[in-house]
Amino acid sequence: MSHDAAHAPLDVLILAAGLGTRMRSRTAKVLHKLGGRPLVAHVCRAAAALSPRRIYTVVGHQAAEVEQAVEEELGTEGGERFITQTEQRGTGDAVMAARDELADANSTLLVLSGDVPLIRPETLGALVQQHRTHRGHGAACTVLAVRLDDPTGYGRIVRDAENRFERIVEQKDATPEERLINEINAGIYCFETRSLFPALNQVQPANTQGEYYLTDVPGILRAGEEDVSVYLHPDAREVSGINTRVELAEFERILRVRTLRRLMLDSGVTFIDPTNSYVSPEAQIGRDTVVHPGAHIEGRTVIGEGCEIRHGARITDSRIGNGVTVKDHCLIIDSDIEDNCTVGPFAHLRMNARMDEGATVGNFVEMKKSRLGRKSKAMHLTYLGDADIGERTNIGAGTITCNYDGVNKHATLIEDDVKIGSDTMLVAPVRIGARAVTGAGSVVTKDVPPDSLVAGVPAKVKKTFHEEQKSEVRSQKSE
Numbered sequence: 001m002s003h004d005a006a007h008a009p010l011d012v013l014i015l016a017a018g019l020g021t022r023m024r025s026r027t028a029k030v031l032h033k034l035g036g037r038p039l040v041a042h043v044c045r046a047a048a049a050l051s052p053r054r055i056y057t058v059v060g061h062q063a064a065e066v067e068q069a070v071e072e073e074l075g076t077e078g079g080e081r082f083i084t085q086t087e088q089r090g091t092g093d094a095v096m097a098a099r100d101e102l103a104d105a106n107s108t109l110l111v112l113s114g115d116v117p118l119i120r121p122e123t124l125g126a127l128v129q130q131h132r133t134h135r136g137h138g139a140a141c142t143v144l145a146v147r148l149d150d151p152t153g154y155g156r157i158v159r160d161a162e163n164r165f166e167r168i169v170e171q172k173d174a175t176p177e178e179r180l181i182n183e184i185n186a187g188i189y190c191f192e193t194r195s196l197f198p199a200l201n202q203v204q205p206a207n208t209q210g211e212y213y214l215t216d217v218p219g220i221l222r223a224g225e226e227d228v229s230v231y232l233h234p235d236a237r238e239v240s241g242i243n244t245r246v247e248l249a250e251f252e253r254i255l256r257v258r259t260l261r262r263l264m265l266d267s268g269v270t271f272i273d274p275t276n277s278y279v280s281p282e283a284q285i286g287r288d289t290v291v292h293p294g295a296h297i298e299g300r301t302v303i304g305e306g307c308e309i310r311h312g313a314r315i316t317d318s319r320i321g322n323g324v325t326v327k328d329h330c331l332i333i334d335s336d337i338e339d340n341c342t343v344g345p346f347a348h349l350r351m352n353a354r355m356d357e358g359a360t361v362g363n364f365v366e367m368k369k370s371r372l373g374r375k376s377k378a379m380h381l382t383y384l385g386d387a388d389i390g391e392r393t394n395i396g397a398g399t400i401t402c403n404y405d406g407v408n409k410h411a412t413l414i415e416d417d418v419k420i421g422s423d424t425m426l427v428a429p430v431r432i433g434a435r436a437v438t439g440a441g442s443v444v445t446k447d448v449p450p451d452s453l454v455a456g457v458p459a460k461v462k463k464t465f466h467e468e469q470k471s472e473v474r475s476q477k478s479e
């Protein structure tokens with residue numbers, strides 16, 4: 001998009017103060033999620049891609065939450081971005097709330113609705129371009145319109161005998177003839193601010209809803225002999241707003257299909273059943289990875305090549321290397337799994353769990369804030385919390401790091417080549433030295449020296465290994 005010095009700078013105003021009654025929700029509509037992100041965040045991202053001077057957001061319902069959603073998307077550097085509309089008296093009133101901030105700025109203002117999440121930056125760029133070049137000198141206002149087979153509910157574009165724009169009439173105020181018009185207002189506009197605010201001053205709530213309609217402004221400008229242009233966009237779906245949960249679900253499906261197609265066609269990922277696979281638009285998956293039905297891959301998860309993600313696994317904001325198998329029904333959140341690891345079935349990794357290359361976690365194992373070193377294993381019924389585990393160590397079935405004393409969390413350190421016997425309780429803080437062995441059922445309350453065998457409740461050192469015994473013990477112990 002051009003930033004000719006001849007043009008006024010571009011600002012964006014996103015209308016996001018409404019509740020969205022038709023959602024039948026206690027949550028403001030723009031906070032409802034599509035592809036795991038609030039609707040308003042999608043709009044922010046499209047707007048930011050135009051590199052405008054400023055992005056303003058009009059907030060009202062759940063203002064704090066909406067502001068947070070916007071800041072999560074745009075960052076906080078921009079400063080004063082939010083405008084509060086105390087009472088929601090219509091889209092015209094929402095823009096009026098920004099008068100103090102914007103009226104004196106000599107700018108082109110792109111007005112967006114917070115509930116139009118599929119809008120693309122290219123479309124917005126084309127709208128701004130037409131607005132600025134209309135009849136060589138630019139328009140006072142440009143309305144983004146589309147044609148719909150069923151225009152019910154939308155504002156209609158009324159044209160005069162010469163087919164020029166005349167005004168917008170809302171569904172509820174339209175005559176039966178006007179309701180036949182299928183060219184509708186998408187609720188996305190470009191205005192020159194010096195024309196916008198004087199016209200907005202003339203808007204009256206003289207309509208069936210008793211609201212201040214922003215949609216009256218283009219008609220007022222036109223009546224005042226100012227240039228109003230209509231940008232007719234070919235893709236109706238892209239610019240349609242979400243008003244109900246039925247539409248939200250439909251958009252979710254569209255976005256999901258788009259994401260899966262991209263992963264299959266461009267990235268070379270196999271989905272056994274794309275109708276039952278859920279992948280965030282922001283996730284990345286590598287070539288020849290196979291995703292089984294019912295898997296959910298969420299947030300900014302990155303999965304490498306040649307992995308197998310089996311039925312019902314949920315992986316959120318995690319990093320998975322190459323050649324990893326995630327078996328059925330695993331839950332992996334904010335975790336990091338290196339190449340050639342195997343996880344599950346029914347494993348739970350969370351809060352920065354980390355598996356180094358070739359490590360294995362089996363069924364009913366939970367890892368929290370813990371690292372399992374290279375080629376180490378924890379195969380059955382185990383809790384590893386606040387633990388750091390070295391290489392080639394085996395954690396026996398039923399092992400628990402007792403990391404919580406009721407007040408504080410404590411760390412467990414297990415060094416390389418350790419054999420933790422089945423049903424060992426490791427009462428943290430505790431350290432198990434390299435090559436040590438714990439007997440089945442031990443309750444370890446004190447540090448275990450390297451090369452020693454401990455057993456009992458509480459565990460005591462039973463013997464210390466000489467060089468030749470070490471290899472013997474290794475060959476005796478089963479996994």
Ligand code: UD1
Nearest residue numbers: 015016017018088089090091094114154155185186187241
């Ligand atoms: C609006 C248009 C309609 C258009 C349709 C396209 C008006 C009067 N009508 O209708 O012509 O066809 O969009 O989707 O503008 N908002 C506020 N404060 C308010 C009211 C609304 O911030 O006081 C925000 C809402 O949060 C929403 C946006 O403005 O993000 C649009 O409001 P909405 O009530 O959805 O307008 P529509 O009835 O869909």
Ligand code: CA
Nearest residue numbers: 115241242243
């Ligand atoms: Ca709407």
